[in-house]
Each structure stands twice: as structure tokens, then as C-alpha cells.
Amino acid sequence: MKTLLLARHAKSDWGAAQLRDHDRPLNARGLRDAPTMARRLRDEGVGLQRIVSSTAIRARSTADAYAAAFGLAVVEEPALYAASDRTILGVASVLPDDVEVAMLVGHNPGMADAVAELTGSFVEFPTCAIAECAVDVTSWSELVEGSGALLRLRTPRD
Secondary structure, eight states: OEEEEEEEOOOBOOOOTTSOGGGOOBOHHHHHHHHHHHHHHHHTTOOOOEEEEOSSHHHHHHHHHHHHHHTOOEEEOGGGTTOOHHHHHHHHTTSOTTOSEEEEEEOTTHHHHHHHHHHSOOOOOOTTOEEEEEEOOSSGGGOOTTOEEEEEEEOTTO
């Protein structure tokens, strides 16, 4: 059994119209929510071992907050930027098998779609939400549609 945390980036700043979508930073709320959610996961005893993030600034900044709370490095994965559910689950399927608890940080609608594909659960996925999924596999390469169960959806507002 493995645990996959699918995380949507924290709230981003739309104020700088000249920036490409990929380059949008977090806004004040996002800068507050990401570290709060990271501490919450840590304090709840989630044994996070690996963080893989989209290369978008807002996703990477969110991932950095989790990395700081857990003392981990962030692995950047360009394929997670604007990824489909299948791409997201494909990234998860090549995680090292010695990793039991992993987090992917990316974007909607891909993250919500990946939760549905993996678990059959359809969830609202606000910014900075984290879907904790139990995956009934011994190797990440065994990850397929329906092989997971949604344990919990955490949001900054609950």
C-alpha cells in the first residue's frame, strides 16, 4: 500500500498581466496558505518522502513550502504543467518504489481529474487542496485507474 498526495498549487497572483501563465507567482493568500497546509500535514504525521512539482512558479513555490516543512528537496517535472489526469498518473507510475508516500503538485482541472481516475471520487479541488489517496500497489508502476481510494481531501478552509 502506498500513499499518493495530489496537491493543487496555492492561490496565484493575476495582477501582472505581462507575465506568462507559467510565470505567475503566489498572491498573499497563497503565500499564507501553502506553509500552513505544509505544517498541518507534518503535524498530522503524514510521512511525506518525495515531492514532485510542475515547473510553473506558483506550483514550485507551493512545493517549496512542503519541502521546507518536511526537509525534502523538490523534483521538478515539466510534464505536470497543465497536465491531464493520465499524464499526472503517468508521472506517479515512475516514482521510485522505495518511496511509500509521495506528493505531486500541479494544476486543475488535471488534479481533480486524476483523483477521479484513480479513486472514482469526484471532488471540488480549490487552490492549495490536497487529496490523500491510498493506492493498493506494491510498485508505483502498478498504478491504474481505480487502484486507489480517497482517504481525505484537505483544504485551507477546513
